[in-house]
Amino acid sequence: MKGQKPGVKRRSGCPLNASVEILGDRWSLLIIRDMMLRGYRSYNQFLQSPEGIATNILADRLRQLEKHGIIRTAPDPSDGRKVRYLLTRKGMDLAPVLTEMVLWAAAHEETGNQALVQRMREDKDRFLAEVRQRWEKEQGEHSR
Amino acid sequence: MKGQKPGVKRRSGCPLNASVEILGDRWSLLIIRDMMLRGYRSYNQFLQSPEGIATNILADRLRQLEKHGIIRTAPDPSDGRKVRYLLTRKGMDLAPVLTEMVLWAAAHEETGNQALVQRMREDKDRFLAEVRQRWEKEQGEHSR
DNA sequence: ACCTATTACTTGTAAAATGCAAGTTATAAT
DNA sequence: ATTATAACTTGCATTTTACAAGTAATAGGT
Numbered sequence: 001m002k003g004q005k006p007g008v009k010r011r012s013g014c015p016l017n018a019s020v021e022i023l024g025d026r027w028s029l030l031i032i033r034d035m036m037l038r039g040y041r042s043y044n045q046f047l048q049s050p051e052g053i054a055t056n057i058l059a060d061r062l063r064q065l066e067k068h069g070i071i072r073t074a075p076d077p078s079d080g081r082k083v084r085y086l087l088t089r090k091g092m093d094l095a096p097v098l099t100e101m102v103l104w105a106a107a108h109e110e111t112g113n114q115a116l117v118q119r120m121r122e123d124k125d126r127f128l129a130e131v132r133q134r135w136e137k138e139q140g141e142h143s144r
Numbered sequence: 145m146k147g148q149k150p151g152v153k154r155r156s157g158c159p160l161n162a163s164v165e166i167l168g169d170r171w172s173l174l175i176i177r178d179m180m181l182r183g184y185r186s187y188n189q190f191l192q193s194p195e196g197i198a199t200n201i202l203a204d205r206l207r208q209l210e211k212h213g214i215i216r217t218a219p220d221p222s223d224g225r226k227v228r229y230l231l232t233r234k235g236m237d238l239a240p241v242l243t244e245m246v247l248w249a250a251a252h253e254e255t256g257n258q259a260l261v262q263r264m265r266e267d268k269d270r271f272l273a274e275v276r277q278r279w280e281k282e283q284g285e286h287s288r
Numbered sequence: 289a290c291c292t293a294t295t296a297c298t299t300g301t302a303a304a305a306t307g308c309a310a311g312t313t314a315t316a317a318t
Numbered sequence: 319a320t321t322a323t324a325a326c327t328t329g330c331a332t333t334t335t336a337c338a339a340g341t342a343a344t345a346g347g348t
Contacts, residue, residue, distance in 0.1 A: 018249040
């Protein structure tokens with residue numbers, strides 16, 4: 001579950017730097033949130049998120065996330081126009097990062113969605129277990 | 145420890161979006177890492193980090209981080225040319241975010257600094273307690 | 289078969305952010 | 319008095335982002 005093609009030139013070997021080079025932009029983590037927490041699976045769903053990502057940026061970010069192995073794509077069996085975007089294990093493993101970022105902002109900024117925050121705060125491990133369980137289940141649903 | 149001036153227009157109220165709007169760029173978290181984990185306190189130290197931030201970008205990020213209450217500045221008592229950049233409580237509270245990002249990258253990418261990663265993995269809570277304790281101690285050192 | 293809608297994009301272009309080199313100001317050291 | 323250091327700023331080229339519009343491949347309805 002590690003290693004990469006010999007073409008990745010990082011500014012440094014620091015793991016935080018790696019994270020920041022992959023995820024450090026305005027949109028990537030929001031797309032992952034949409035998949036992980038809202039169950040979004042399609043291009044149009046992402047477009048309808050309240051933050052309002054531009055179509056070309058969305059297409060680019062989905063490409064990057066796939067290239068980094070954080071998401072994968074699958075054709076929709078019931079509609080040939082649709083593409084299903086799905087989190088990989090690597091993508092799911094970002095759940096603790098998202099959680100801590102949510103809790104930090106909720107503690108220090110004026111934010112909404114207090115229901116979600118409450119669940120995370122009351123029992124973080126349980127929250128993470130639930131998110132993971134949902135994902136495992138979905139994996140089972142289509143052979144893999 | 146919350147609320148902000150009535151001039152903050154966010155794309156959405158989602159706490160993750162707030163985090164991403166404040167921290168979602170290539171440099172902010174690296175500066176915070178330098179302060180939290182390496183004990184860097186001055187402009188020139190940040191410049192010498194291996195990732196190689198440009199001087200104008202560094203100046204801008206320090207301004208933004210201070211504006212968001214994540215860092216504060218203090219004149220160096222022994223050298224009038226120097227400015228000391230210090231983490232606030234809000235900045236310190238990013239420790240869990242940094243930790244999870246480090247652990248994620250260490251698990252899924254080719255990264256270095258395995259000593260740090262090992263300490264985080266073996267006992268995350270202890271690691272965080274140590275980081276916090278160092279910060280508390282520094283606060284004591286200069287009256288506040 | 290034909291027409292319209294939907295889905296996932298691409299293209300063009302303006303605006304903003306980033307990166308690099310060089311210059312500036314205030315203080316300190318010699 | 320001169321030189322060095324620390325923390326910046328400025329100018330400009332390059333890259334990234336944003337917004338509006340357009341396109342190709344299905345799908346659904348008549």
